[in-house]
Amino acid sequence: MASDEVYRASTYAPVNIAVIKYWGKRDPKLNLPTNSSLSVTLSQDDLRTHTTASCSSSTPHDSLILNGHDQDISGARTQACLHDLRQHRQQLESSDPSLPKLSTMKLKLVSENNFPTAAGLASSAAGFAALVRAIADLYALPLTPTQLSRIARQGSGSACRSLMGGYVAWEKGTAADGSDSVAYEVAPAHHWLEMRALILVASAAKKDVSSTxxxxxxxxxxxxxxxxxxxxxxxxxxxxEKAVQERDFEAxxxxxxxxxxxxxxxxxxxxxxIFYMNDTSRCAVRLCEAINSHHETQSGKAGAICAYTFDAGPNAVVYYLADNEQAVAGLFKGILQGKEGWEGKRGGSVKEKEDRGVLEGMEVAVEGLKKGVSRIILTGVGDGPQKTEEHLC
Amino acid sequence: MASDEVYRASTYAPVNIAVIKYWGKRDPKLNLPTNSSLSVTLSQDDLRTHTTASCSSSTPHDSLILNGHDQDISGARTQACLHDLRQHRQQLESSDPSLPKLSTMKLKLVSENNFPTAAGLASSAAGFAALVRAIADLYALPLTPTQLSRIARQGSGSACRSLMGGYVAWEKGTAADGSDSVAYEVAPAHHWLEMRALILVASAAKKDVSSTxxxxxxxxxxxxxxxxxxxxxxxxxxxxEKAVQERDFEAxxxxxxxxxxxxxxxxxxxxxxIFYMNDTSRCAVRLCEAINSHHETQSGKAGAICAYTFDAGPNAVVYYLADNEQAVAGLFKGILQGKEGWEGKRGGSVKEKEDRGVLEGMEVAVEGLKKGVSRIILTGVGDGPQKTEEHLC
Structure with missing residues (x-):
């Protein structure tokens, strides 16, 4: 084995969008939250970070290139992740001296998102999940996703939820050292595979205040x-948790x-x-309410068929079930058909629906969306990080 | 005394804008609030309702004409006010049989606002305060403003605070019959006469949900x-209350x-x-924050010189002291000089101020205000209802 052999591992990691929101740290250094949260992992067909971790004895220094741009990794958060992962590798190397000493080598990390950064989607979750997963694979660490989530959490709180697929909870924990502040799978994606998400990307405006x-x-x-x-x-x-377990969309x-x-x-x-929602966000809220109340009138019984949620920004994420694709995504397509994002496989199968019954009296909201939404992304629930042999370096 | 003699009384009543907000009723029928509130009574030179109450034995039925339009007064709220006022008059008439029997006559009420209804200013407070004060004067009721506030409260909660000038608190009370849910003067206008208010009227958009x-x-x-x-x-x-008593503008x-x-x-x-604030409102918030932090930087000490507050609508009301008129109203005039409302005596004395220091980095907020504000109203703290011999009927 030549001393300049290059070791590599690559992974894809997903974005997640919380339905019970993480907001507030009880320990900013360890990224320990004030409350538990729960999210849906989104399909990597539509939104993912692809990361390759590599190392060799000749790698000159730790580095991270994201979408072709060199990133600063000297921050405490990234350093905490790298430190923990190296420590785990060192333990392996100590117990088995035949293993190459990867823990002593510098890391070269190369990362790419398959979605526009300008979309204002929280890419740090997918980014840190991919980074941790790729290095853990490179180091062949025998850690479960929940164990890795403890490491990823230090990079970006919500990243811990991107180490699993489906429906994922992040338990806030009570230990001062954060050892019990980890993510676990409430249900895998296949438990409730019908879950869809339509993301309405609001026209770029500078974010009000960073979420940190x-x-x-x-x-x-x-x-x-x-x-x-x-x-x-x-x-x-x-x-x-109960709603997910019972596949109760109304709840x-x-x-x-x-x-x-x-x-x-x-x-x-x-x-x-702090204002993250804007006038466009409010139009999306009103449209969802109109869709739900129209459906209730039509069906004669209570029961929402779509749900909006907003992260620390004006983009609406609208969850719905596959069965209601026409009633939800179809209605939005009728309004936003000129926008980027409908051209893919998912978007192509959605038929524009112009439903007078729903849109009656909604002129202001419709105009607001036409004006304020720059593009859409159609996706659905998906799996956790996936190993790949496609290397970026 | 001819049987068709017409009895009349007229009053002006002010608008008030709360700084501790009234929101929520513990008894919707009696208009009893879930919490106490505190407001500033605004000057009637700028904003007022003028109401004449008249009655004669030949008045055919109770009626109210507001700004030339016949109003429905059959609602429980108006009826409760009329009922209570007539009962008080009846007591007077019972104890002094020489008094004309006004309590048995129908009432003709004519009302006019000196401000555009389209401005979306809560005119019901001034309206009910004027109605109650005018009828109380017509009936020569020996009731204090606080006693009248108990009656006006039933018409519109916040109306009870328009029966007094200056700084007025509405004590929520605890009695089930509402007898202790009344307004009282925290301090008269002359106690802190330097208080000014700049109202940024947002371009007419339909109100989200009625406050009731x-x-x-x-x-x-x-x-x-x-x-x-x-x-x-x-x-x-x-x-x-302490801040008002101590004239502590920062607090x-x-x-x-x-x-x-x-x-x-x-x-x-x-x-x-429910969304009452919109993107224009948020621009006003950011401008006020910029004015305050610029002032703090300049003066080297903490201390806000302006304060925004929003009622159930997108209009910003910005309070400031006369000494800071240029720094606050002047800055807004520099941005909004083309808008209606600066042409009066108050507006004329404000010099446009274009302060690069304040507006640096505020381009989005400045553009938002230019686009979203339709007119301004300049006013200040003022007195309670004023009797007048100018009759509207």
Whole structure:
């Protein structure tokens, strides 16, 4: 084995969008959250980060190239991940001296997203999940996704939920060292494979406040936040796990919408106030409400068929089941058919639906969406990180 | 005395804008609030309702004409006010038989606002305060403003605060019959006469949800609202009374902004969510923050010089002290000089100020205001209702 042999491992990792939101750290250094959260892992056919981790004795220094641009990896968060992964590798090497000493080599990391960075989608979750997974594979670490989630969490809180597919909870934990603040699979993707997501990407406007800074301002100044953390979220976590287990879309939808609004309410109650939703976001909320109430009128019974949720930005993510694709995505396509994003395989199968019954009295919301949405992304629930032999370096 | 003698009384009544917000009724029929509130009465030179109450034995039926249009007065709220006022008059007539029997005559009420209805300013407060004050004068009722506030409250909750000038609190009370849910003067206008208000009227868009319906949806569905009612507002009421008594603008400003945001956070946490603030509102928030932080940098010490507050609509009301007129109103005039509202006596004395230091990096907010504000109103703290001999009928 030549001393300059290059070791490599590559992975794809998914984006996840929470339906019970993570907002607030009880320990900013360890990225320990004030409350548990729950998310849907989205399909990597549509949204994913592809990362190759490589090392050799001649690699000059640790580096990360994302979408062709050199990134600064000197930050404490990235360093914490690299340190933990190397430590695990070192243990392996100590117990089996025949193993190459990868833990002493510098790492070259190359990463690419298959979605536009400008879309304002939280790519850090997929990014850190891919980084941790790729290095763990390179080091052949015998760790479960939950064990890896503890490491990824230090890079970006929500990254811990991207190490698994399907429906994933991040338990806030109580240990001071964060050892019990990990993600676990509530249900795999195939348990409820019918779940779809339509992302309405709002026209690029600078983000109000970074979520890292914003959430700590909320912790420090919102008079309502304590109530969210102590009472609202614990109850909703249980109810949401049950909704997923029972494939109860009505409960899933109501809880998703309420929790998104509750999170943004706490942002607004922050001093100074944080606004992530804008007029376009509100139009999306109104359209979803109209779709749901039209469906209820038509079917004669209560039951939401779509659910909006908003992360720390104005983009709407609209969840719905495959059976209701025409009633939900079809209606949005009728309004937004000129926009980028409908041209793929998923988008092509959606028929534009112009439903007068739904859109009656919704002129302001319709115009607002036409004006404020720059592109759409159609996707659905998907699996966790996937190993690949396609290497980026 | 001829039997067809016409009895008349006329009054002007002011608008008030709360700095600790009223939102939620514990008894919708009696208009009893879930929390106390505090407002600034605005000058009647700029915003007022003028009402004449008249009656004669030949008046055919109770009627109210507002701005030339016949109004429906059969609603329970108006009827409750008329009933109580007539009962008080009847008591007088019973104890002094020489008094004309006005309580048995029908009432003709004619009302006019000196401000555009389209401005979306809560005119019901001034309207009901004027109605109650004019009839009380017509009936020569020996009632104090606080006693009248109990009657006006039944017409429109916030109307009870328009029966007094200056800084007015509405004590929520605890009695089931509402007898202790009344307004009182925290300080008269002359105590802190330097208070000014700049109202940024947002381009007409239909109001999201009426405040009457909206507040009860919040009571019923918001998981954060209880915290506001039980903890947040009681503390702030005390602090705000103190701020007014001590003429402490910094405290007044911080509490106003926080309470406005807290109220809108509870609206957003309502199911379905209620949005009153829009993108224009948010631009006003950012401008106020920029003015305050620029002032703090310049002066080298903490201290807000302006405070935004938003009622159930997108209009911003910006409070500031006369000494800071150029730094606050002048800056807004520099941005909004083409808009209606600067042409009066108050507006004429404001010099446009283009302060690069404040506006650096604020391009989005400046453009948003230019686009979204349709007119401005300049005013200040003012007195309570004023009797007048100018009759409208």
């Amino acid at each position: 800074a914003g959430m700590q301002q909320t912790v420090a100044s919102s008079s309502l936040f304590e109530k969210r953390v102590d009472e609202v979220v614990p109850k909703r976590m249980k109810a949401m 899933f939808a109501r809880l998703s919408m309420k929790d998104s609004n509750n999170f943004h309410a706490c942002c607004l109650d922050t001093d100074p106030p | 319906a909206g507040m009860q949806q919040t009571v019923a569905s918001s998981s954060l609202f209880e915290k506001r009612v039980d903890e947040v507002v009681p503390k702030r009421m005390k602090a705000m 007044f400003a911080r509490l106003s902004m926080k309470d406005s945001n807290n109220f809108h956070a509870c609206c957003l946490d309502t199911d379905p969510p």
